[in-house]
Amino acid sequence: MYKIVEKAVLTPVTKKFVVLAPMIAKKAEPGQFVIVRNGEKGERIPLTIADFDRAKGTITIVFQEVGRSTADLGLLREGDSILDVVGPLGLPAELPASGRVACVAGGVGVAPTYPKAKAMHERGVKVISIVGARSSDLLIMEKEMGAVSDELHICTDDGSRGFHGFVSEKLRELLQGGARFDEVIAIGPLPMMSATVEVTRPLGIRTWVSLNPIMVDGTGMCGACRVTVGGKTKFCCVDGPMFDGHQVDFKEAMRRSQMYLEQERLAAQVRHEGCAAGGDR
Amino acid sequence: MPLARTAMPAQDPKERTKNFDEVALGYSEEMAVREAGRCLGCKKPPCVEGCPVFVRIPEFIQRIRERDFAGAIRIIKSTNSLPAICGRVCPQEEQCEKLCVLGKKGEPVAVGRLERFAADWELAAGVERPSPPRWNGKKVAVVGSGPAGLTAAGDLAKLGYKVTIFEALHAPGGVCVYGIPEFRLPKRIVHAEVEYVKALGVELVTDIIVGRSVTIDELFESGYSAVFLGTGAGLPKFMGIPGENLNGVYSANEWLTRTNLMKAYRFPEYHTPIKVGRKVAVVGGGNVAMDAVRCALRLGAEEAHIVYRRSEKEMPARLEELENAKQEGVIFHLLTNPVRVLGDEKGWVRAIECVKMELGEPDASGRRRPVEVKGSEFTMDVETVVMALGTTPNPVLSRSTPGLTVHDWGGLVIDERTGATTREGVYAGGDAVTGSATVILAMGAGKKAAAAIHEYIRGKES
Numbered sequence: 024m025y026k027i028v029e030k031a032v033l034t035p036v037t038k039k040f041v042v043l044a045p046m047i048a049k050k051a052e053p054g055q056f057v058i059v060r061n062g063e064k065g066e067r068i069p070l071t072i073a074d075f076d077r078a079k080g081t082i083t084i085v086f087q088e089v090g091r092s093t094a095d096l097g098l099l100r101e102g103d104s105i106l107d108v109v110g111p112l113g114l115p116a117e118l119p120a121s122g123r124v125a126c127v128a129g130g131v132g133v134a135p136t137y138p139k140a141k142a143m144h145e146r147g148v149k150v151i152s153i154v155g156a157r158s159s160d161l162l163i164m165e166k167e168m169g170a171v172s173d174e175l176h177i178c179t180d181d182g183s184r185g186f187h188g189f190v191s192e193k194l195r196e197l198l199q200g201g202a203r204f205d206e207v208i209a210i211g212p213l214p215m216m217s218a219t220v221e222v223t224r225p226l227g228i229r230t231w232v233s234l235n236p237i238m239v240d241g242t243g244m245c246g247a248c249r250v251t252v253g254g255k256t257k258f259c260c261v262d263g264p265m266f267d268g269h270q271v272d273f274k275e276a277m278r279r280s281q282m283y284l285e286q287e288r289l290a291a292q293v294r295h296e297g298c299a300a301g302g303d304r
Numbered sequence: 305m306p307l308a309r310t311a312m313p314a315q316d317p318k319e320r321t322k323n324f325d326e327v328a329l330g331y332s333e334e335m336a337v338r339e340a341g342r343c344l345g346c347k348k349p350p351c352v353e354g355c356p357v358f359v360r361i362p363e364f365i366q367r368i369r370e371r372d373f374a375g376a377i378r379i380i381k382s383t384n385s386l387p388a389i390c391g392r393v394c395p396q397e398e399q400c401e402k403l404c405v406l407g408k409k410g411e412p413v414a415v416g417r418l419e420r421f422a423a424d425w426e427l428a429a430g431v432e433r434p435s436p437p438r439w440n441g442k443k444v445a446v447v448g449s450g451p452a453g454l455t456a457a458g459d460l461a462k463l464g465y466k467v468t469i470f471e472a473l474h475a476p477g478g479v480c481v482y483g484i485p486e487f488r489l490p491k492r493i494v495h496a497e498v499e500y501v502k503a504l505g506v507e508l509v510t511d512i513i514v515g516r517s518v519t520i521d522e523l524f525e526s527g528y529s530a531v532f533l534g535t536g537a538g539l540p541k542f543m544g545i546p547g548e549n550l551n552g553v554y555s556a557n558e559w560l561t562r563t564n565l566m567k568a569y570r571f572p573e574y575h576t577p578i579k580v581g582r583k584v585a586v587v588g589g590g591n592v593a594m595d596a597v598r599c600a601l602r603l604g605a606e607e608a609h610i611v612y613r614r615s616e617k618e619m620p621a622r623l624e625e626l627e628n629a630k631q632e633g634v635i636f637h638l639l640t641n642p643v644r645v646l647g648d649e650k651g652w653v654r655a656i657e658c659v660k661m662e663l664g665e666p667d668a669s670g671r672r673r674p675v676e677v678k679g680s681e682f683t684m685d686v687e688t689v690v691m692a693l694g695t696t697p698n699p700v701l702s703r704s705t706p707g708l709t710v711h712d713w714g715g716l717v718i719d720e721r722t723g724a725t726t727r728e729g730v731y732a733g734g735d736a737v738t739g740s741a742t743v744i745l746a747m748g749a750g751k752k753a754a755a756a757i758h759e760y761i762r763g764k765e766s
C-alpha cells in the first residue's frame with residue numbers, strides 16, 4: 024500500500040498525488056514512470072513520475088481523468104492508499120548538459136515534461152518552455168514550469184490565455200523568429216507530438232518524444248506497448264518511453280491507442296451507471 | 305488387474321467452453337483407491353526415474369491404496385513441495401508415466417492424477433501449518449515467485465534462513481498465475497502453495513523489480529548472504545512477419561496475462577479489457593498455444609484455430625490438453641505457417657496468409673524440420689491473431705547486474721551442478737536458465753540451488 028500524502032486538484036479533470044514510495048523515490052530519474060493499480064479489480068495504469076523527493080521518500084504523479092481507471096483513481100483522497108505502485112520503469116531520459124532546449128508540452132504532458140526541464144535547468148541548460156492546453160482553465164503546473172525555465176510561453180487552443188493556437192505552432196513561430204535550439208523535447212497527446220516533430224524535421228533539430236502506448240506489465244513481458252521506431256519494433260516500457268520523434272511511426276501509435284475504444288466506452292458507461300445507482304466503485 | 309486406467313471425470317466439453325472453471329474434476333476417494341490398486345509396487349520402480357524430483361511413487365500409491373491419504377501426501381511432499389500444481393500440469397506422459405511398466409502392455413498408472421488427488425485431499429482436510437524453524441542468522445534473497453523461486457525459498461526457510469522473495473508483478477506465482485489459465489490450474493491452488501511457503505516464515509514482497517527498484521549489489525549491501533534468481537522467461541517472441549503490429553495481434557503473454565492475471569474474462573467487473581474477434585487464430589503448438597486457444601473459446605470466439613508448422617506428433621503440448629482442445633472444438637491447421645498478417649483499411653486484422661509445410665530432415669531438436677511447399681499460400685479470415693511462439697529470459701535484470709553472464713539467446717550461464725551463476729553468491733534456476741520449460745524442472749532447479757546456497761554460506765562461515 025502506498026499512501027497519498029498530498030492531493031491537489033489542478034483542473035476539474037487533472038489531479039496531482041504525492042505518494043509515499045521511498046524505494047521508487049530513491050531510484051527515480053527524469054523520464055521514468057510507475058504503474059499503479061487501484062484496487063483488486065483495477066487495471067495497471069502507467070503514469071509518469073512527475074517529480075520525486077529522495078529525502079522525503081515521495082514521488083509525484085499527475086494524471087488526467089480520461090476513462091474509468093483514471094476517474095476512479097481521482098476519487099482517492101489525501102491519506103488514502105494506492106494498492107500497488109511499481110517502478111521506476113522505463114529508461115531515464117538522455118538529457119543534455121548544456122545548450123538551449125525547447126520543452127514543448129501539451130495538456131497533461133506538462134507533468135512528464137517538468138522533471139526533465141527541472142533536471143536540465145539544474146545543470147545549466149537554457150530551458151525554453153512552451154506549455155499549452157485546450158483552454159486556460161486546463162493549464163497545469165504553470166508556476167512549477169516557470170521556476171525551471173528561462174523562458175515560458177503559454178498557449179491555448181481557444182486563445183483564452185497567451186498564444187492563440189497549438190504549442191507546435193508557437194514553436195514554429197519562435198524558430199521563424201530566429202530562435203535556435205540544440206534539442207526539442209515534446210510531450211503530450213500523440214497528435215501534438217506528431218505535429219511538433221514535423222516542425223523540427225525540416226530543420227534537422229533532434230526532437231525527443233515520450234510515447235504512451237497501452238501497457239499491461241510495464242516490464243517487457245507482454246508486448247502490448249510495441250511501437251515502431253526507425254522501422255524496428257520496440258517495447259516502449261523497456262526501450263522507452265523517450266524516443267527520437269523523427270523515427271516514430273505516429274500513425275501506427277495512434278491506431279494502436281484506439282484498440283480498446285469500444286471496451287473503454289462500455290467501462291465508462293458501467294462506471295456512470297454505478298455512480299448513478301450509488302453502487303460501490 | 306484392469307488394463308485401462310480409471311477415467312477422470314471432467315466438465316462436459318459443450319458446457320466448459322462457457323466458463324473458466326476447472327475442466328478436470330479430480331478423482332473421488334473410490335476412484336483413487338481403484339487406480340492405486342493397478343500399481344504393481346515395482347521393487348526398482350522405473351517411474352521414479354522419470355520424475356525430475358524423484359517422487360517416491362510406489363510408496364505414496366501404496367498409502368492411497370491403504371486409504372492412508374495423509375501418509376501419501378507426506379511422502380509426496382518429502383520431495384515435491386508443489387504437488388497440487390504438478391499433479392495438474394506435469395507432462396506426465398513424457399516423465400513418470402512414460403516409464404511405468406504397465407504402459408508396455410496397456411495404460412500406465414495415472415501417477416499425476418493420484419498425486420493431484422492426494423494434494424487436493426490435503427487442501428480440503430486442512431494443510432498442516434508448518435512452524436517456522438529457528439533463524440540461523442543468515443538472510444537470502446529470492447527474485448521471482450514462480451515455481452523455481454517458491455521452491456528455493458521454501459527449502460532455504462526449512463534450513464533456517466530468513467528468506468525474502470521479491471516479485472515484479474502485483475501477485476505471486478509466476479507463470480502459474482499470469483499464464484496458465486484458471487480452467488487448468490485454479491488460482492486458489494497456487495495461492496495455497498504460496499501461503500504454505502509464507503507459513504515457513506518466508507517474506508514476500510510484490511511490486512519490486514530487481515534490477516530497477518533495487519539492484520543485486522544493494523541486496524548484498526543490505527545483508528543478504530546470497531541471491532537466487534528465478535526470474536523466468538518472460539520475453540515474448542514475435543515472428544517478424546509483415547502486419548504483426550496491426551490492431552488485434554497479441555503475444556500469448558499479453559493475451560493470457562490480460563485473461564488470467566487481470567481477469568479480463570470478467571470485464572467490465574474487472575477493469576482490464578481484452579478484444580476478442582469472432583475468429584481467433586493462435587500460432588504455435590505448445591502448452592501456451594493450447595491455453596491461448598482454449599481461452600479464446602471461453603472469451604466468446606465463435607471459431608478458434610491453431611496454426612502450427614509441424615505435425616501433431618511434434619506438438620510439445622501435454623497430451624491431455626491437446627485432447628481437451630480437440631473435444632472443445634478447436635480447429636487445427638497442421639503443417640501450416642503464417643507468412644503475413646493482413647489488415648483492413650482501419651488497421652485491424654482481417655486475415656492471415658499462410659503457407660503449407662512439409663517435414664524434411666531432423667533439425668537440432670531432433671524433430672523433422674518443416675519446409676515451405678512452394679505456391680501453397682492461402683488466406684484464413686480471422687480478426688485476432690495470438691503469437692504463441694515461445695519466450696526467452698527478460699534482459700532487465702542481467703543488463704543491470706555486473707558480473708552476470710548470459711548466453712546469446714538470453715539464458716543465464718550457470719554451473720549445472722550447483723546453479724551458481726558467474727557472479728559469486730548469485731544462483732539461478734528455472735526458465736531464466738533453460739528458456740521456457742516445465743514447472744517441475746523449475747522446481748528441481750530451485751531445490752538444487754537451495755542446497756548449493758546452503759553449502760556456499762556454510763563454507764564462507766568456516
Ligand SMILES: Cc1cc2nc3c(=O)[nH]c(=O)nc-3n(C[C@H](O)[C@H](O)[C@H](O)COP(=O)(O)OP(=O)(O)OC[C@H]3O[C@@H](n4cnc5c(N)ncnc54)[C@H](O)[C@@H]3O)c2cc1C
Nearest residue numbers: 069070071085086087090091092093235236237238280287
Ligand atoms: C509511459 C506512460 C506514461 C504516462 N504518463 C501519464 C501521466 O503522467 N499522466 C496521465 O494523465 N497519463 C499518462 N499516461 C496515460 C495513462 O496511462 C492513460 O491515460 C490511462 O491508462 C487511461 O486509463 P483510463 O481507464 O482512465 O482510460 P480508458 O478509458 O482506458 O482510455 C482512455 C484513453 O487512454 C488510453 N489508454 C487506455 N489504457 C491505457 C494504458 N494502459 N496505457 C496508456 N494509455 C491507455 C486509451 O488509448 C484512450 O485514448 C501515460 C502512459 C504511458 C504509457
Ligand SMILES: Cc1cc2nc3c(=O)[nH]c(=O)nc-3n(C[C@H](O)[C@H](O)[C@H](O)COP(=O)(O)OP(=O)(O)OC[C@H]3O[C@@H](n4cnc5c(N)ncnc54)[C@H](O)[C@@H]3O)c2cc1C
Nearest residue numbers: 448450451452472478479483514536734735741742743746
Ligand atoms: C501459458 C503457459 C502454459 C504452461 N503450461 C505448462 C504445463 O502444462 N506444464 C508445465 O510443466 N509447464 C507449463 N508451462 C511452463 C512453466 O509454467 C514454466 O516452465 C515455469 O513456470 C517456470 O518457472 P520459473 O519459476 O522459472 O519462472 P516463472 O514461473 O516465469 O516465474 C518468474 C517470476 O519472476 C518474476 N520476475 C521476473 N523478473 C523479475 C525481476 N527482475 N524482479 C522480480 N521479479 C521478477 C516474474 O514476474 C515471475 O513472477 C507453461 C507456461 C506457460 C506460459
Ligand code: SF4
Nearest residue numbers: 355359390394399400
Ligand atoms: S512431480 Fe510430475 S513427474 Fe514427478 S511424479 Fe509427480 S506428476 Fe510425475
Ligand code: SF4
Nearest residue numbers: 343344346351404405
Ligand atoms: S512403474 Fe508403474 S506399476 Fe511400477 S511402481 Fe511405478 S507406477 Fe507402479
Ligand code: FES
Nearest residue numbers: 241243245246260
Ligand atoms: S507493457 Fe508489457 S511489454 Fe511493455
